[in-house]
Amino acid sequence: MRITTKIFLITIIPFLAFLISTALYIKLAWDEAQVSSELEQKTLIFVKVSSLINFLQLERGRTVAYVSGASNYTPVSEAIKNTDAAFLEFEQIVLTNKTDLKIPSELAHKRGKTQEIRKNCHEQNKALGRKCSAEYSAVISDLLLIQNLIANSRTTAGVGKTYSSLLILEVAKENAGQIRALGAELFTLGAALNSNQLNAVLNLKSGLETNLKSPAMAISPSGLNALSQLMQKNEWLQLQDNLETLINKYREGEYEVSTDTYFRIATQNIENIYEIIFSEIDIMVKKVQDYKQKSLKSAIISIIVIVLISLFVAVMVLTTFVSIRKRFKIGITSLREIASGDHDLTRRMDESGSDELSQLGKYFNEFASKVQELVIEISDYAVEVATASEQLSTISEQTLQLANESQDRSQTVATAIEEMGVTISAVSQNMESSAQNFSLISTSTQSLLDSGRQVNKGTSTANSITADATQKTTEFAARSSELNNIVADITHIIDTILDISEQTNLLALNATIEAATAGEAGKSFAVVAREIKELATQTDESAQDIREKISGITDISEEVSVGMTEVANLVQNIHNTVSGIDQTIADQTKSIEDIAQNVQQTNTTITQVSENSQEMTKVAQAVSPEVASVEQIARETSAANLKVQTSAQSLNDIAQNLNKLLSVYRK
Secondary structure, eight states: OOHHHHHHHHHHHHHHHHHHHHHHHHHHHHHHHHHHHHHHHHHHHHHHHHHHHHHHHHHHHHHHHHHTTSSOSHHHHHHHHHHHHHHHHHHHHHHTOOSSOOOOHHHHOOHHHHHHHHHHTOSOOTTHHHHHHHHHHHHHHHHHHHHHHHHTSSOOTTHHHHHHHHHHHHHHHHHHHHHHHHHHHHHHHOOOOOHHHHHHHHHHHHHHHHHHTOTTOOOOHHHHHHHHHHTTSHHHHHHHHHHHHHHHTTTTOOOOOOHHHHHHHHHHHHHHHHHHHHHHHHHHHHHHHHHHHHHHHHHHHHHHHHHHHHHHHHHHHHHHHHHHHHHHHHHHHHHHHHHSTTOBTTOOOOOOSSSHHHHHHHHHHHHHHHHHHHHHHHHHHHHHHHHHHHHHHHHHHHHHHHHHHHHHHHHHHHHHHHHHHHHHHHHHHTGGGTTTTHHHHHHHHHHHHHHHHHHHHHHHHHHHHHHHHHHHHHHHHHHHHHHHHHHHHHHHHHHHHHHHHHHHHHHHHHHHHHHHHHGGGGHHHHHHHHHHHHHHHHHHHHHHHHHHHHHHHHHHHHHHHHHHHHHHHHHHHHHHHHHHHHHHHHHHHHHHHHHHHTGGGHHHHHHHHHHHHHHHHHHHHHHHHHHHHHHHHHHHHHHHHHHHHHHHHHHHHHHHHHHHHHTTSBO
16 A cells, blocks of 8 residues: 555544544534424423413312302303313414424323313212312323423423423422312311321322422522512411311311312412412523524534534645645655666755655755765766876877887997997007008097997987986876875775765664654655665665776776886986996097097007007997897886786776766766
């Protein structure tokens, strides 16, 4: 798998996870908004049920009072009319219910059951009071179950606790309603109570007080304050006194409590509880409406913000991936072009920015620049070596030509010396007859003078040639020394390249180790480090190859230097010998000139001339081997120059090969 693909996967997977979590958050926010919207309808259902319960409680109380003979049917008719209107509103709101609240059909349709109860309780009969009250209470209990379903349904913002508290108040109100109906019946009868009736009164009274004082009550501070004030009002205290009278006189009867008064007081307490309930319902409705608006607004803002963030993240992810992929592609292209047949050392990686790829590009560009400079410098040195080798070849050819000329001149001098030896011998043999043949002596002396001058000219020429050869060999030795210095510089540069290559190898190894330590995040860096390491290895091999060739140049240069030193010494010896010959021949020429000038004194100095002739013979014999030695030295110089020329050609070939190796790199 490619590094860019891995980077894409590493980038896109968190982004997809972000999108999924975002979608879940949006769903939760939308669900929250839906819940707040449903709460409004649930609260409306709760209100309609509470209103219906209130009217049923009043109808129950009026009906029980009627069947017990405490009142006529008119209050019952009015209560039935109000209850039917409440039933109509309740059924409409239940039928249009679109919340998650599932109201059972038997709970939602209680009008038929209520009408049946009305038919059964239409006559005044004291025996029907308890039965009618129980049947109304059963219907009210079923309606309380609907409120209980609402309290236990899905809610938010603490509305569920408010529902539960209102349900407690509804139960307390139902307790008060049952106490009103039961008390009206008992006070109307005025008879003693049996145990069941007494227990019913006690249970209802205890339930009423317990529910109103419940610690689970979670209503507003104003509601709690209203409850506290409720149990301090006169109607509450009167209700408690009436119930205490009923309990205390349950054995005797004759309670002396007016049914109408009791019914009015109980109804007032029920109305007080109902007011507290509706006050809390109003607070809850406002709370639900406010929460609905806030949750809907929050959901819309959250969706907009999340969508914008998602778009921004998507653009950033795409831009970052395209940038990384582009820079990887540029880096790979640069390395491929350097490593391929073009060997383009002018290519550079993009080092803009401050990330790891920029640092990698920066260090690679520094390495490539150093390698480029080294290749250019080596190439320049190779050109200088080629030029020096050509100059060395030219000098060796010139030296060879001079050596051949010196050999030819030496042969001429040897011939002249042989002729001089013959002449001197003739002079020595005919010295005795010189006096008799003075003219012949004069002629021979003149001939000897000419020969001496010729020899002097030849030895002067040989002396000049040997001096020139000495100068040339000295210059050639100096050039050989310069060549050795250049070769040493090249060797130093090669060592520098090898050091840089080793350092690059170490850096690549360290980068590989760091990449391995970094795990998956460092694999891309490890690949680049490995390619740098391979490039450093190729550079090391090329530098080693160049070093071996330069070592061959050094060996040949040293041989040339040693050979030229020997040639210089030999040429210097030839020069010294020829100088001695030149000086001797100069002296001889002067002596012959003296003989020519003093030919008139030949007779008196014949003995001296004879001796001088003998000395000249010895000198000629001594000069002849020296001249032969000069000729031998010239031959050796020629051979040495041939070797120098061969070495110069080898050095030129090495320089050409070096240039060929470096020419593959584009500088």
